[in-house]
Amino acid sequence: MKIVVVGSVAAGTSAAAKARRNDESARITVYERDHDISYSGCGLPYFVGGEVETIDELTPRDAAWFKARYDVEVRTGHEVTDVDVTTRTVTVRDLATGSTFEDPYDELVLATGVRSVVPPLAGVDLPGVFTVRSPSDARAIRGWIEQRKARRAVVVGAGYIGLEMTEQLTERGIAVTVVEALEHAMPRMDADMSARVDAELRRNDVDLRLATRVSAIEGDHDGVTGVRVGSPEDGETVAADLVIMSVGVRPNLELATQAGVTIGPTHAIAVDRQGRTDVPHVWAVGDVAESFNLITGEPAWVPLGSTANKMGRITGDAITGGTLEHRGILGTSIVRVFDLGVAQTGLTEDQARAAGYDVEVLHNIKPDRPEYLGGKPLVIKAVADRATGRLLGAQAIGASGADKRIDVLATAITYGADVADLFHLDLAYSPTYATTKDPVHYTGMALDNAIRGTAPLITPAELDRRRADGEKIQVVDVRSAKDRAKGVVAGSVHLPLKELRARAGELDRDVLVVTYCNKGVTGNAGQNLLRNLGFAQVYNLSGGNQNYQAWAAAQRLGRS
Template sequence: MTNKVLVIGGVAGGATFASQLRMLDDQAEIIVFEKDGTMSFANCGMPYYLGGFVKKREHLIAATPESFQKDKNIEVRIRHEVIRINRAEKTVTIKDHIKDESYVERYDKLVYSPGAVPMVPDIKHLDRGNCYSLRSFKDMLKLDEHITTKNYQSVCLVGGGFIGLEMAENMKARGIKVHLVQRSTHVLGLLEPQFSAKLEEELIKNDVDLHLSATVEQINEDRTLQLSDGTVIEADFLLLAVGIKPNKHLAESAGLTIGATGGVCVNEYMQTDDPDIYAIGDVIESFDFITGKPKQVPLAWVAHREAYVAARHITGDPVPFRGILGTAICKVFEKDAAIVGHHASSLQKMGVPFETAELTAKQHAGYYPGASELSLIVHFCPDTGKIYGAQAVGQGADKRIDVISTAITGNLSVLELQTLEIAYAPPFSAPKDPVNMIGYKAVKKMNTKK
């Protein structure tokens, strides 16, 4: 009998799942419900459209309902919001925002992928300011239009994580004065402090007004912003980028288990505690590849992999999800910052003994034009050499962290980084790449030298 599979949410999770399921099963009836008007787009590209690096909004559209129907025989209902999951009846209740009516749809399998919602910081008189978030395609279009029509000249970025840093560069590229307010002592708190400091230097070098260890306390009557450190700044609008949280309300209402990290609990095949309901993407709690502990990471690669795992399981050919490393990268003007696995404070908090190998070198041969500084740090177990995490800042950071991510996934030890045969020519690297050199440096930190 043909399976009827309903998918709640599009974009990286839901749209990818639907495509993967169709690839594996050409008979299943697949319907995707997306409450917004765009069902599949490159949300990671939104800052770069706002900065003018991506010239046309259409370039961010990965697929349309029409192309899904024509090319994949998948029905997509945009502006249709699932408002209730009725587990006992195996139905969902849907609000059709086009016709302004509700109806019920039956399912054999349900895939829950509504993503996440922006967190709103505690700012007094927030309603006085022009406040925006950047989570949906609609958010991007609205902000783009308002910057132009309202002639915004300055912005306060509230939050110094990935979105805040990317928007700092892109707003500067658009000719807008940028203030960045970060609650903690450093931007991008996942980085080691000395690496965060390199990004802060880059921000200041590019005329970003940086406020660390501060929050926006209130918006004054004259629309100036009062910071917790006593500073008052002026900005035409605020972009709130303090983080996101799983959009889990439907799952909670349906009685599905929510984990310690705030995401919907799933097993290694993306099943919730209802075997006919799967969950993927930013809404779920998964587990750490290295420690096996619960982990919630909103990254595109993670959502894509989870979508494939769910599709394989539904079609009876299961492959387990192996966990999350949290590999990520951020461009801040001329500096790149990349991470994988755990940083020092994370390991200390868990009580995991570790050693650290560090290296600062040129990203390629020093005599070749354009050589610049690359800093690399790796944390590892001094008994076994198991790699716990790594970070890199500088040009070429992406290549080194990708290699180390692969090494972790393949269970290579830190000493085995010495043995990797990495492509070399003067424009790209050195005869012994920084990754190789970290392996040699680690020898002195091992309890048993090899």
């Protein structure tokens, strides 16, 4: 059997390696138009910033290594330009000589990955304007910075790569302006969590321009000098010695189109759970292929190296007679933004509502470990289905511990956990690593109480929306006078918890009450007290005053 793989990063090399492990007799050839293979694309920003010293650390394996280890022929500098599914051949161009040749296959694996989206802007092809997709890009950016002594950069786009590049350029002493067309950085998250990323960028002196578009890039043959933001007539030019375009990626579909495979609704190649396309003997893996959402079952496309590796292995197994199948994705991801880990898994609140779920939403603010051992706040936003109690998604942001908690929650979602199950997880405890009741435990307890108990929650967004719609709501601050002096929810009354039982008569029992404290625990105590005194509707403000103030600040910035 002759297997031809097009593309040699995570998915392509994983497919080739697994096929070889299953079948020693197969002839396997991998074509790659670049010169680097099996590299860590997610590590590229850290080479630019200098945290990774040499690019070799991100490209530990080369064609000779694959030949020696797996007897797989990896031909770099060779571009597959055409696919003929009738004759089962590919046409290959040797980029060094320009010559072309045909190579037959029994099974063809498309692992062509993605390309950076480059908007058709004036000046986008000027020297000093870069995308970040390959080691070649990273080498060029670092070289440009060092040769030109770049001091000012503009990063266009505030997704994963944009945020990583922003952090690394800032760490190099470069003044960074981030231009994001949407209303928040990290727009894949819900706005009330993305706003925390916005604040972290600004805390680190990043000039963050939200809801702003680039209209042109300015400069000359010697290099870029600035970026025009806003309209060409009324906009502003932001000075720049370097521009990073990180507005997104799209699947490389040229060969897929030639092969006649079906492109799915996500605009990636539609495949079955083993990577087969609907054209016989043609497979697709990694970022060029669709996956499906583990919760909804709908097609999904979230280009991540972790998913690409799995898909490659599964297809390499299937081609050689194996039974592995892809089980879907949750889009679990994490990125470091200066001092914060920013993580998510499953459905966001917005996605869950769009999918038709009646959701319960919790903002849980707890230290990642005891404060006496340096614990720092960790914010977990969790989304659950009210009808079934199933955990649907979570987002976590904190200086430490976000990675551990998001992985636990991703595992729980994968196996269909009810929120009540989270409390019963036997998680590792030591004060150097966690609290006795871990933030994951608290998340399960609070959501279960909200869904099945007597402790419903209300988010800051819902509270503001309902009050703006004219609904009468009594908002009760149950904190001490000292805490209240630090900031309040507008329109709230102050009834400290220790006085609440005696002063409950000051409230109307038939009007909805929302209690709140700093983070939510004391607010829940006040909520329980009022319900036991016969109040019909009592909600606790999700995440307390800390979460409300973060939400309010984001709203003010959005309007400014």
